[in-house]
Amino acid sequence: MALLVQKFGGTSVGSLVRIEAVAERIIKSRRQGHDLVVVVSAMSGETNRLIAMAQALSPEPDRRELDVLLATGEQTTIALLAMALKARGQPAISLTGDQVRIHTDHRHGKARIEHIDTTVINQALARGQVVIVAGFQGRGPDNAITTLGRGGSDTTAVALAAALKAEECQIFTDVDGIYTTDPRLEPKARRLEYIDFESMQAMAALGAKVLEVRSVEHAGRHKVKLRVLSSFAEHSAGTLMTFDEAAPQGISGIASCLQSVLVTIKGLTANSEQARRLLEPLGDAGIDVDILCSTDDASNGLVFTVPLGDFGQALPMLQASAAAMGELDVLHRQDVAKVSVIGNDVGIRSDIATITCGALSDKQIEARHFLTSARRLTLILAQQDMVQSVRILHQTLIGP
Amino acid sequence: MALLVQKFGGTSVGSLVRIEAVAERIIKSRRQGHDLVVVVSAMSGETNRLIAMAQALSPEPDRRELDVLLATGEQTTIALLAMALKARGQPAISLTGDQVRIHTDHRHGKARIEHIDTTVINQALARGQVVIVAGFQGRGPDNAITTLGRGGSDTTAVALAAALKAEECQIFTDVDGIYTTDPRLEPKARRLEYIDFESMQAMAALGAKVLEVRSVEHAGRHKVKLRVLSSFAEHSAGTLMTFDEAAPQGISGIASCLQSVLVTIKGLTANSEQARRLLEPLGDAGIDVDILCSTDDASNGLVFTVPLGDFGQALPMLQASAAAMGELDVLHRQDVAKVSVIGNDVGIRSDIATITCGALSDKQIEARHFLTSARRLTLILAQQDMVQSVRILHQTLIGP
Incomplete structure (x- = not known):
């Protein structure tokens, strides 16, 4: 029985049908005996919809208020996913970044996480609940809603995994791992079972779109074991990022x-x-x-x-x-x-x-x-x- | 220079164009020298859209999570309205029910306001900001997001007016006051300039749709001066609800x-x-x-x-x-x-x-x-x- 942080991105929760599929997947992990903290993004398209509304009102929308607006995207997803779990009899609770107490600095739109209070999450886990956390958002020094910069939800997942000392941080996405190159460019690209941290960091920095480089670096600083998995292909173990000196030598890929x-x-x-x-x-x-x-x-x-x-x-x-x-x-x-x-x-x-x-x-x-x-x-x-x-x-x- | 609480309902903020019109109206009130606390509802249609999503996942969605979902409706409006004001050079700040500290009981979907902390609002007013508050929502005893029952945003406005000892609580709606009867049934219906509290209470309880009876009763308990105004017709003074014993005798209307x-x-x-x-x-x-x-x-x-x-x-x-x-x-x-x-x-x-x-x-x-x-x-x-x-x-x- 391990504590896992699982993160599902916008495509994985892009429709009500997909949210139900994610709920089923979470219940399977739960049945394997794991404690689960699940981080979700806004449903795909939602953030762009909100930004378009804001820009219709102002070419450069006020950044504090833009964060208030954008935070509704993830709040919608956590509520829907928690409902889908509870409708299936799985105890669950949704928490916004503010409710968790994900403290950030004041930089609206690109805030950095400074401290995560794990009390509320640990209390919910102790009650047997799956904890659903809104990614990409936190609480600034003046209690304002903040959003993180690029890779926001991944960063939330990694930071939570570090704060909670989770066994693994599993990033569910629309590909089933890190490939030797972009399969859309080279169909012979192969999935890597393992990748060492430094190579992962270089892959992310130099063009691989699966993970944002800041999230990889964050995982590196806190030695968080990151696994990239597909939310669609259930039987792949994905790619695990290791900190092992004995990682296999070789060329990881072409970015x-x-x-x-x-x-x-x-x-x-x-x-x-x-x-x-x-x-x-x-x-x-x-x-x-x-x-x-x-x-x-x-x-x-x-x-x-x-x-x-x-x-x-x-x-x-x-x-x-x-x-x-x-x-x-x-x-x-x-x-x-x-x-x-x-x-x-x-x-x-x-x-x-x-x-x-x-x-x-x-x-x-x-x-x-x-x-x-x-x-x-x-x-x-x-x-x-x-x-x-x-x-x-x-x-x-x-x-x- | 008076402190006014102004409430704009879903139709009044039903589109980006309407939100901009509300922003202009607020700026006019501000230019008259008033301090303003503005309560808004979700954009019309938004709450129904959210409920439909929830019901697609579960015929009886979990009530705690439904509140998390519904609260995004008003949060969207406060952000957009604050942006529209700031884009026009008017200092403003949006606050969710949670951020204000509108403390409620635990009854999700029909919570009652127990206490409002006015500190955050008063600090913002002192900075010269128009304060935009999300109606219909609060914070329950366990820090969960709660929503109020019927007439939710009106109730928020009345409760804020009472807590802040505002000069008037102005309810902006799609009609320009209380009429002697529903003008859709009787075109000869006339707008009342004044109505006494007890008659207003009876009108609301017995069929007038302009105000929800709980909001009227709430205003009565706290002697809040309630004025019903049109957000479309700018030059009508609407209807003022009085607590005056010397209110004009007569028949107020047919409900x-x-x-x-x-x-x-x-x-x-x-x-x-x-x-x-x-x-x-x-x-x-x-x-x-x-x-x-x-x-x-x-x-x-x-x-x-x-x-x-x-x-x-x-x-x-x-x-x-x-x-x-x-x-x-x-x-x-x-x-x-x-x-x-x-x-x-x-x-x-x-x-x-x-x-x-x-x-x-x-x-x-x-x-x-x-x-x-x-x-x-x-x-x-x-x-x-x-x-x-x-x-x-x-x-x-x-x-x-």
Whole structure:
């Protein structure tokens, strides 16, 4: 009898029929003797519906009030799921982030969890109830409703698993685990039974959409055992993220991302104090920056990517800093794709770069930028070469 | 500069356009120098949408969880209205029932307000914010979300006005006040500028749909000045409910109700201990019973009406009690209508009953039951006679 935290995302609870299927699945886990804390997202489409209402009233809706609005999405799901469980005779109780006491900082729309009070949850578990918690939301310092940033419900699940010292944090999604690459790009992609934490972190950061990188990092800090499972395919054990030093060596997968903007700032090197000052505001704004230039390559300048969705916010920040530093030019292009080979032996196998470049140049594919580090090898390519590159690298490095 | 509580119902906030109109109206009140606490309902149709989802999962959804679900309706409205105000430069803050600390008892779906903590609201008012409060909801003894019974948002507004000692509690609705009768039945119905509390209470109890009787009674207990206004017609002062002994004498109006079931229990009189025991469970269940037989009329038995919507719940209770009291027969019929003449001189003007009966019998309309008391005269009629009776009595007693 273990305590499990299970998280079901928006697609998994996307309709009343799906909510009933999730209820059945929870009851099966319960019959296996587990104590369960279940975190749910808003039903798929609901958050977008709410945002559209807010934007009809104001192009930039007040952030405090937007959180009050968005929090209704998860509140709806917890109520419906708890009802579905109780209608099946399974004792259950729904709790909002506020009711649990998921204390966050004050940053509406991208709040960080500071402390979780486990009292209410533990009391409910002791009564034999399945505890259904609204993901993505918490209570700010002034008792305002806050919502977490990207990956919000995953973050809630991981934070609860850490606070409750749960045996596993199971993330149910629409795929049955972490694959060696996106199966939509390469049908021969294989599910991994295990993945080590650092490779998972790189996969999430570099394009795998299954888990948000902040949730993976959160799990890493608290050594939470994360398992990715399908809420649709019942008989797959999914992928377990391990912290084991004895994790199998090898290449975990090929990640890819079409939604990056490549930025170059000539005359700066990555390790410089100026680079740090230039990029700091982006970090403060929660924008992920992936630095690509090697530190000894001053002629290329500072080269990095920014997610396309954040670029509108990032560009004025970069231009302001660059202007203040002596009229540095900020060059950027959006017609690029990023493909990364990820694994815990990428950094120690000197042949991987050679194999990768050879396999691509055989097909006349040229990389514009190229970075290797301990667990990754990242290429910047023309967008139209992305899918073919993923398939060539998967076949060459992972197998036919 | 006065403190006003303003309440906008579901139709008044039924669309984003309507919410923006309410925001403009609030800003006008604010410019007149008033401090404002605004109570809102769910957007019209929203509560029904949520109930339909719940009932798709369970014919009798768990009541605690149904409250969690329904509370999202008002939470959505407070967020949207606060956004609309802030987008117009008007400082505002939304608060759920829980955030205000509207403490209720534990009865999910029909909770009663026990205490309101005014600290959070007063702090916001002191900051110059318009305070937007979610109606219809509170916090139960175990910190669960509760919803109030019928007339929920009106009750919230009245309770807040009492707790905050507001100058007026203004109920904005889709009609511009209390009318001498339902204008859909009698186009010559006139708006009342003032109505005394007891007449308002009788109007609400006997069929006027503008205010729920519990909200009126609540206002009466706390001497809250209630004003009914239209959220659409801006230049009407509506109807003010007064507690003034010097209120104008006269007939306030004609109320009617098609949705009543007439119940007769032979062999009981209204003032008996048995009648009290028989009706007590209905009162406990929150069902309004209107006793019609005069106490000295034992041959008729105990005669009363029950709202049609509650009759399915009331009948088994009545049958159980009547069986326990010695096989008393419970007779009931639904093909009746109730028409009442209401005013603070009905009880002192002995001619009113004569005029009423004469006017109706001129048109061959016969009353099956007939009750007079201090402020009302109530007739039970055949349903098909209701509209004509309302028009005849309005013309005869109130004027052409």
